[in-house]
């Protein structure tokens with residue numbers, strides 16, 4: 001505040017919000033020694049301090065309430081302090097409001113004020129008001145100078161344009177008309193304000209210019225930021241994709257591992273099931289082998305377990321007779337042989353005596369020895385050489401196998417509806433049709449198991465006279481299941497699934513007017529089921545070994561199959577050797593002669609067949625069925641007339 005003698009007296013400094021860079025206290029005393037030098041500096045500082053103090057004074061005049069900033073209307077309070085009209089104070093306010101937010105902070109006020117009201121010379125010496133007046137003097141003079149220019153008059157437009165160019169208005173002002181109007185107005189009415197107005201315009205335009213530049217800078221920075229963000233997002237996206245991909249791979253890997261573990265587990269389970277089955281059959285064997293060798297004749301009680309019916313009274317009598325005669329019968333389930341002298345001996349003893357060969361010999365699986373001197377023994381029929389008959393008691397006993405199946409394996413019991421007529425054109429020689437046994441079923445289950453499954457009118461009038469168990473073995477995919485399907489259902493379905501464990505079918509065929517039920521055990525060729533398959537040999541009356549004549553390996557495995565049959569049942573059962581897939585001649589790998597030779601060496605019935613075309617499927621099985629039936633007839637005759645010499649017969653017609 002200017003004191004009456006013009007000395008500048010500072011108002012007590014009011015600290016608080018918006019405290020700007022207030023002048024430091026002047027109370028600090030200076031050291032006498034360097035007072036001269038500092039006097040100089042002090043004078044300078046004092047000048048500046050005065051200036052600032054003035055600014056502060058004005059600020060506090062406006063900010064009477066001490067709110068720390070000045071609003072537009074507060075500026076009017078300077079009307080008394082400064083020779084400025086209200087409009088001019090408004091302009092000054094706008095010029096000082098650097099950030100244009102409608103309020104003046106102490107900084108904005110102090111900084112702008114010292115520019116606006118204190119000229120460049122040292123404000124300390126002159127009173128602010130005088131100073132401001134002087135400035136006005138200058139300004140007015142200056143604008144008057146312009147006025148002079150204006151007076152020259154006709155080129156006001158050019159003058160205004162020159163001013164605009166000087167101020168660089170083009171860059172920041174779209175429409176100069178308002179400014180031009182105001183300028184002309186001022187020029188006319190208040191020429192002394194013209195310089196202020198020009199100053200004001202200068203500041204405004206430079207601030208607009210700055211703002212414009214700042215805006216451009218901000219825009220540029222924004223663009224760069226957006227580009228950086230886009231890049232970042234792109235990068236994140238790729239990273240995420242990568243992550244998803246690796247997650248997927250990991251998941252798949254885990255899945256495969258889980259699957260493998262699961263299948264191993266299942267394999268384990270299967271193996272222990274197989275072991276259980278083995279123990280069961282062992283137990284069964286121990287449990288079922290009769291201690292006094294007591295067993296029932298084939299034409300006697302059929303296995304209850306398989307659900308086969310008990311025979312009627314006549315058959316019972318027959319059974320009793322045959323049972324009586326077999327009282328002495330010892331041993332296991334299947335077949336002992338009664339030799340010519342009626343002495344019950346085991347097949348292998350027979351074998352040793354006749355051939356002295358402890359291993360497989362021409363006595364062979366069919367249970368008939370091969371001797372050259374026999375008439376007609378040389379010509380190999382489709383079933384192989386003519387053997388000399390040995391008696392064979394084919395016994396049947398409570399057969400747990402279907403039970404086992406019921407327990408262990410769910411086997412479809414497929415019974416074939418039609419009766420198989422004996423068509424022996426495919427088989428050597430004629431077969432005498434023995435009169436079928438008169439058997440009337442005593443129970444509704446008059447037929448072999450599964451037969452009742454068919455609707456009544458299909459079931460054949462007579463129950464089977466015979467029941468033979470035939471086990472079917474061979475490498476996987478040689479065509480066992482397809483063969484049996486062809487034989488039972490007379491159809492071929494390609495792309496069969498590999499058999500698991502054991503499959504089981506019953507087919508009744510008519511052999512020489514007898515109803516012969518064939519229990520066909522279809523085994524799985526895959527290695528892992530080998531131990532299950534072995535179990536079923538024991539109970540077999542006959543065995544079929546199949547190979548694929550288009551697959552040499554499967555033929556080479558035949559010997560192995562033959563030896564596992566021998567291990568299980570010795571040479572006591574007839575074996576039919578089948579070379580399958582004859583329809584695939586062009587892919588043949590096993591010449592027919594090799595099959596014939598092998599059959600001859602091991603005294604097997606031999607056929608080449610095709611499950612696909614059906615060629616030799618019936619003939620081969622009927623041959624085996626007839627062979628088994630005749631064997632049984634022979635044994636039966638011998639048993640009834642004990643000691644009679646064996647009747648000559650050939651297995652292959």
Ligand SMILES: Nc1nc2c(ncn2[C@@H]2O[C@H](COP(=O)(O)OP(=O)(O)OP(=O)(O)O)[C@@H](O)[C@H]2O)c(=O)[nH]1
Pocket residue numbers: 474475476477478479480481482483493494495496497498499500523524525526580581582583584609610611612613
């Ligand atoms: N060309 C031809 N293909 C056959 C014949 N018999 C079977 N096949 C095919 O050989 C493949 C195996 O047949 P399967 O009957 O399943 O063989 P399998 O011996 O039962 O096999 P496992 O059950 O694993 O022991 C299937 O694709 C049959 O279509 C045949 O006579 N000719």
Ligand SMILES: [Ca+2]
Pocket residue numbers: 096097098099100101102103104105108
């Ligand atoms: Ca402001």
Ligand SMILES: [Mg+2]
Pocket residue numbers: 480481482497498499522523524525
């Ligand atoms: Mg199969």
